[in-house]
Amino acid sequence: MSVFDARYSRQLVLKGFGPESQERLGAARVLIVGVGGLGSPASMYLAAAGVGHLTLVDQDVVDVTNLHRQLLYSTPDVGRSKIAVARERLEAINPTITVATHDGKITAENAAGLVAPHDLVIDATDNFPARYAINDACVRAGIPFVYGSVARFEGQVSVFATADGPCYRCLFPEPPPLGTVPTCAEEGVLGVVPGILGLYQATEAIKVLTGIGTPLIGRLLMLDLLEHQTQIIRVARRATCALCHSRSAESAAGASASAASLPQPESAPMSAPSADITATEVAARLAAGDAFMVIDVREPWEFDVASIANSTLIPLSTMPTASARLDKDAEYVVLCHHGMRSAMAANWLRGQGFTRVLNMVGGIDAWSLDVDPAVPQY
Numbered sequence: 001m002s003v004f005d006a007r008y009s010r011q012l013v014l015k016g017f018g019p020e021s022q023e024r025l026g027a028a029r030v031l032i033v034g035v036g037g038l039g040s041p042a043s044m045y046l047a048a049a050g051v052g053h054l055t056l057v058d059q060d061v062v063d064v065t066n067l068h069r070q071l072l073y074s075t076p077d078v079g080r081s082k083i084a085v086a087r088e089r090l091e092a093i094n095p096t097i098t099v100a101t102h103d104g105k106i107t108a109e110n111a112a113g114l115v116a117p118h119d120l121v122i123d124a125t126d127n128f129p130a131r132y133a134i135n136d137a138c139v140r141a142g143i144p145f146v147y148g149s150v151a152r153f154e155g156q157v158s159v160f161a162t163a164d165g166p167c168y169r170c171l172f173p174e175p176p177p178l179g180t181v182p183t184c185a186e187e188g189v190l191g192v193v194p195g196i197l198g199l200y201q202a203t204e205a206i207k208v209l210t211g212i213g214t215p216l217i218g219r220l221l222m223l224d225l226l227e228h229q230t231q232i233i234r235v236a237r238r239a240t241c242a243l244c245h246s247r248s249a250e251s252a253a254g255a256s257a258s259a260a261s262l263p264q265p266e267s268a269p270m271s272a273p274s275a276d277i278t279a280t281e282v283a284a285r286l287a288a289g290d291a292f293m294v295i296d297v298r299e300p301w302e303f304d305v306a307s308i309a310n311s312t313l314i315p316l317s318t319m320p321t322a323s324a325r326l327d328k329d330a331e332y333v334v335l336c337h338h339g340m341r342s343a344m345a346a347n348w349l350r351g352q353g354f355t356r357v358l359n360m361v362g363g364i365d366a367w368s369l370d371v372d373p374a375v376p377q378y
């Protein structure tokens with residue numbers, strides 16, 4: 001099938017896209033791990049755009065609770081295998097592409113084999129073991145992956161494991177303890193949120209595959225769709241990332257100067273993300289007069305609505321500049337609205353060499369509930 005297929009005419013006439021980009025998409029092989037809320041829109045639009053080969057990984061059957069957000073599936077599909085239905089639907093959307101399936105989970109054991117024959121991976125999973133398996137296999141194979149995640153009304157997207165960019169472990173070195181991060185089933189998600197984030201992932205995939213635009217490499221886009229707030233935080237390759245460090249050491253054979261200047265992993269404060277503290281514990285330590293600084297990483301308008309006395313406002317997006325003024329050996333408690341942004345800030349600070357950083361779980365919301373009901377919830 002020619003790239004001049006009429007089906008692509010609207011993108012072929014785009015300045016800066018054209019037949020070369022279409023040929024690159026046609027030759028591309030993309031692995032989509034998870035065909036649920038994120039994987040539905042991502043796979044449908046990548047198929048429609050003409051990505052030549054898609055491999056789908058999933059082990060679930062279609063459940064009625066999927067239908068409000070997983071638009072690959074219709075009501076009569078309930079009970080059928082997701083990958084079987086998805087394959088039919090994607091081949092109907094674009095019969096010129098090929099679609100393969102893998103019925104099962106991605107694991108640390110099989111990830112390398114699944115990832116290897118592809119040019120790019122879409123992380124459309126909803127769990128940490130799968131995400132870390134994808135990250136580690138992609139970094140080792142030198143294959144980029146487009147990360148996406150959603151919770152409630154919020155989402156994040158980034159591109160990891162490119163030749164020069166950071167990996168997911170540069171941001172979060174280790175998975176959080178099981179059960180500490182609520183799932184969509186426990187916490188809920190508005191159907192449009194993964195729809196939008198999955199399309200961001202498809203957009204980033206097209207950009208990486210064709211070389212157009214500036215993909216989100218080294219940048220994490222955070223969207224709050226309820227308030228329509230977006231933030232982009234910079235994610236550098238962390239000098240103490242065991243995975244990236246070994247990769248850069250390998251690729252820097254002969255260029256040992258740059259590798260030698262990196263801090264030794266042993267000397268790095270590889271604090272586990274389990275370095276958490278509850279709102280009640282923070283209150284007790286403040287009451288006891290302990291010397292530590294409480295950093296609130298929310299936006300100024302949120303701080304105006306509700307805050308903890310004597311806390312310091314450093315919005316997440318300003319952390320890279322503001323942190324230069326902070327003492328790396330002092331102790332910090334970081335908080336936000338629900339604990340997601342502060343977990344990210346805490347990990348980032350640890351990656352910068354801060355040795356004593358605690359994340360206040362549940363954020364200011366937990367403070368209102370457990371410590372001071374006079375602090376408004378929002």
Ligand SMILES: [Zn+2]
Pocket residue numbers: 166167168169170171237238241242243244245
């Ligand atoms: Zn890394």
